[in-house]
Amino acid sequence: MREEVAISAERRSIRRRVRVPFPNWATLINYARRAIPLLTVIAVLFTLWEGSKRLFDISDQKLPHVGDIIAVFAVRTQGGAGPLLIVQMLNNAWATFGVAFGGFVFGGLLGFALALLFANVRLLERGLMPYVIGSQTVPILAIAPMVVVGLSSMGAPVWIAKAVVAAYLTFFPVTIGMLRGLRATAPTEVDLLRSYAANTRQVFFKLRLPAALPYLFASLKIAATASVIGAIVAELPAGSTHGIGVVIINAAQYYNSRPPALFAAVLVAGLVGLCFYGLVILAERLIIPAGLRREE
Amino acid sequence: MTAAVISVDRVSKIYAGSNTVTALRDVSLEIAPGEFIALIGPSGCGKSTLMRLIGDLEQPSSGAIRVKGKSPRQSRLDRDYGIVFQSPVLYEWRTVRKNVELPLEVMGFAGHDRQERARAMLQLVGLGDFGEAYPWQLSGGMQQRVSIARALAFNPSILLMDEPFGALDEMTRERMQSELLNIWGDTGTGTTIIFVTHSISEAVFLSDRVVVMSPRPGRIDRVVPIDLPRPRDITTRESPRFFELITQVRESLREM
Numbered sequence: 001m002r003e004e005v006a007i008s009a010e011r012r013s014i015r016r017r018v019r020v021p022f023p024n025w026a027t028l029i030n031y032a033r034r035a036i037p038l039l040t041v042i043a044v045l046f047t048l049w050e051g052s053k054r055l056f057d058i059s060d061q062k063l064p065h066v067g068d069i070i071a072v073f074a075v076r077t078q079g080g081a082g083p084l085l086i087v088q089m090l091n092n093a094w095a096t097f098g099v100a101f102g103g104f105v106f107g108g109l110l111g112f113a114l115a116l117l118f119a120n121v122r123l124l125e126r127g128l129m130p131y132v133i134g135s136q137t138v139p140i141l142a143i144a145p146m147v148v149v150g151l152s153s154m155g156a157p158v159w160i161a162k163a164v165v166a167a168y169l170t171f172f173p174v175t176i177g178m179l180r181g182l183r184a185t186a187p188t189e190v191d192l193l194r195s196y197a198a199n200t201r202q203v204f205f206k207l208r209l210p211a212a213l214p215y216l217f218a219s220l221k222i223a224a225t226a227s228v229i230g231a232i233v234a235e236l237p238a239g240s241t242h243g244i245g246v247v248i249i250n251a252a253q254y255y256n257s258r259p260p261a262l263f264a265a266v267l268v269a270g271l272v273g274l275c276f277y278g279l280v281i282l283a284e285r286l287i288i289p290a291g292l293r294r295e296e
Numbered sequence: 297m298t299a300a301v302i303s304v305d306r307v308s309k310i311y312a313g314s315n316t317v318t319a320l321r322d323v324s325l326e327i328a329p330g331e332f333i334a335l336i337g338p339s340g341c342g343k344s345t346l347m348r349l350i351g352d353l354e355q356p357s358s359g360a361i362r363v364k365g366k367s368p369r370q371s372r373l374d375r376d377y378g379i380v381f382q383s384p385v386l387y388e389w390r391t392v393r394k395n396v397e398l399p400l401e402v403m404g405f406a407g408h409d410r411q412e413r414a415r416a417m418l419q420l421v422g423l424g425d426f427g428e429a430y431p432w433q434l435s436g437g438m439q440q441r442v443s444i445a446r447a448l449a450f451n452p453s454i455l456l457m458d459e460p461f462g463a464l465d466e467m468t469r470e471r472m473q474s475e476l477l478n479i480w481g482d483t484g485t486g487t488t489i490i491f492v493t494h495s496i497s498e499a500v501f502l503s504d505r506v507v508v509m510s511p512r513p514g515r516i517d518r519v520v521p522i523d524l525p526r527p528r529d530i531t532t533r534e535s536p537r538f539f540e541l542i543t544q545v546r547e548s549l550r551e552m
Contacts, residue, residue, distance in 0.1 A: 188385045191353050195379045196402040196450075197372055206398065210389045289389060289430075 064260040069267070072260040085261070089247055089268045096244040097272050099159050100231035103166020104223060104276070110167060111174025111223070112216075118175070119182040136172050140230065141243025143168060145237040158240070166230030170223035177219025217284040224280045228273040244269045300362075301454070301488050302327040302350060307359030309345055309514075318513035319345045323359070325507065325516060330486030334499035334506045336545065342514025343492045344458050350490065351456045357505045363454070371454075375403060378447030382459040384439035385519045386431040387444075393418065394428035396446045403450055406423050417445035420479055437468040442473070448479070455489045461498065470533075473501055477528055496549070500541045501528060 046066055053063055060068070082088065114132065118125035144165045153162035168195035185207055193203050235245025248269065251262040304324075309320040319525055320342040327333050334388055342429040348354045350361060352368035363371040371377065378399075386395045396414040407411070416423050420440040423434075440460055447455060461469045480487060493499050499506045506520040524532055532538055 120447050186385070188381050188383065189387070192379065192381070192385050192398075193402065194353060195351060195372060196399045197375055198402045202402050206402065207387070210387070213389070289391075 061256075061259055064263060069260040069263045072258070073131045074262050085264070089244065089265060092242050092247045093244045093255075093268050093272050096231050096235065096269075097276065098227065099162045099234065099243065099274070100166050100227040100276060102159065102163035103168075103230055104170050104227040106163055107167030107170030107227065108174050108220065108223060111171035111219075112178055114171065114175045115178035116180060116228055118179050125179075132172065132175060135168070140165070140169060140233050144230075144233045148234055148237050149227040162231055162240075162243075164232035165234035169226040169230040173219040173222040173226065174216070177215045177222075178212055181215030182208050185211045186214060213288060217280065217288070220284075221277060221281045224272045224276040228269070232269060245274060299329075300326040301329040301331075301364055302490075303351070303362045304346070305360045305362075307346075307349060307356045307361060309342065309349060309354070310357045319511035320349075320356075321515050323514070323516055325519075327488060327490070330488055331505065332480070332489045332503045333491065334503035335490065335492045335509060336494060336496065336499045336506055337509030337514075337517075337549070338494070338511055340511040340514070341509040342511070345507050345514065346509075347456050347458055347490055347492050350454075351379055353379075356548050375399075375450060376453050378450070378452035378455045380440075380443050380447045380455070380457040380460040382462045384431070384443040386437075386439055386442055388431050390431075391427065391530070392423065392429050392431065392442050394432065395442055396427075396449050399446060399450050405450075413449050414445075417449045418442075420448070420482065421475070423447045436462055437472060440464065440472065444476070444479070453487060455487055457489065457491045459492050459494065462494070462495060469495075469498070473498060474529060477502065477526075496542055496545050497533075500524075500538060500545060501533060506541075508545060510549075517551070520545050520548065 028192070049066055050056065051061070053065070073084065073089070075085045077085055077088050108265060114128075118129065147165050147168070148158070148161045151164060152158055182204055189207055189211070190203065193207055198206070231243070232245040235243035240246045245263065247265045248262070251265045252260075255262050304323055304325040307320060307323045308318065311317045323342070323346060325346075326335075335346060337343050340535070345354065349356050350363065350368060352372040361368050366374070366375060386392075387398065390398065393411075393414050395412045396417055400410040400413060415424070415427065418427055421444055423438060423441055423445065426434065426438070426442075431500060434442065440463075444460070461472050464472060480489065491499070491502055500522055501524075503522055506522060508517045508520060509515065510517045520541065524535070524537060524541070
């Protein structure tokens with residue numbers, strides 16, 4: 001049949017894509033091609049940064065040179081006796097990442113549970129949704145100290161208190177995205193399973209959950225970066241000893257003596273969020289079958 | 297006539313609401329085992345509703361439906377129905393084979409049995425090579441064939457088809473009709489088919505009886521017996537009797 005010929009050509013191209021051995025020229029060239037836009041943006045940013053310094057005569061105190069920011073990573077801490085600044089920052093970033101991850105998992109589960117609850121009980125959605133939305137309009141900066149101090153005084157480990165702040169930011173997008181996903185099934189898709197006399201559990205695992213996954217991952221990507229913000233904000237109240245948030249605070253305090261350090265700290269904080277985002281994308285690729293990604 | 301496999305007795309369906317709609321009023325119909333019934337009529341005549349009532353996807357407001365001597369609900373729980381909708385309703389995260397296996401998974405068939413049946417069904421609808429493709433990689437006609445394979449996979453005794461070829465172009469449509477008759481003949485176990493359509497030629501070509509329905513309120517106007525010999529093929533479409541019957545159905549539709 002004619003349509004089958006066209007389809008089989010497409011299928012062949014898909015098979016070829018799958019069976020390509022990893023290190024070959026086509027893949028390498030493809031990677032290089034993908035890197036071009038990224039490198040271009042970096043070059044443009046660099047030019048804008050250094051150009052505006054020159055053009056508007058901005059002092060090094062206000063806007064350090066890009067080179068100085070990079071160079072500060074290689075400075076030894078503790079007056080030359082400690083590890084490199086980059087090592088110290090990455091250690092702190094790792095601590096923040098741990099807290100963010102804890103909050104991400106906790107907030108993700110909470111959001112998932114709320115979405116399940118709301119999807120099944122309309123009354124609960126009507127009653128609780130305003131508070132869920134309201135919770136996100138309260139500035140996190142005001143909530144964080146209360147949570148951290150409050151939970152710590154109740155004897156909870158500090159990292160848990162911080163993770164709760166991160167979870168506070170992450171449960172919301174997950175609730176909204178998952179709820180939307182759980183409602184994304186067409187009536188006929190449910191009718192189909194009904195006609196097989198499927199039970200509620202089967203309807204959930206064979207239809208509702210897989211149909212919701214793309215929505216879930218979209219919201220997890222937002223949640224991933226939000227959890228890093230939450231973790232950093234939770235490190236700001238006095239008493240924290242490590243975390244990239246602490247590094248940022250310290251660098252801000254000593255800004256006058258070493259401006260590039262603050263920029264470097266912010267750069268590392270951004271890196272944490274980026275890595276987390278990348279992890280979610282990786283998980284998405286592992287869970288959602290490759291054949292579904294039609295645009296690639 | 298042998299005992300009816302499906303009997304619809306003075307069934308009404310009323311959708312209450314701000315403007316109450318009487319989708320069906322006093323509909324009665326007896327369907328024999330292994331019969332191919334076409335439901336035809338303009339939109340709003342309740343033909344899909346009647347199909348959904350028989351399949352227990354909705355409940356009648358009054359009247360009674362018996363399927364194989366049981367309530368429609370019991371028949372649904374006994375997995376007597378295979379349903380094909382107007383759109384293929386394939387789960388896009390499943391491969392073609394896994395879509396055909398879906399009812400078998402729900403019904404607890406063993407793994408190797410599932411694969412065996414899915415392969416056989418895909419072979420039957422001419423898609424033997426496409427088991428590992430995803431639905432989006434297939435054309436509309438091929439997708440609908442997958443949904444037919446899925447409906448047949450667990451060997452249901454009653455096939456409910458709601459305008460299954462409605463979205464296809466005329467050429468594909470005619471080919472699918474012939475294929476459906478072939479498959480129906482091949483299964484050989486006397487599957488009863490209720491086929492909803494708004495195409496007169498489709499209804500006449502496929503069925504043993506065409507049930508002509510009219511709207512507001514939805515009701516059965518006339519039942520036209522189709523005495524075209526089987527197996528039917530391209531020569532059936534060109535026979536004078538085919539055109540006579542089409543005219544007959546068209547006139548019943550016009551009289552309402």
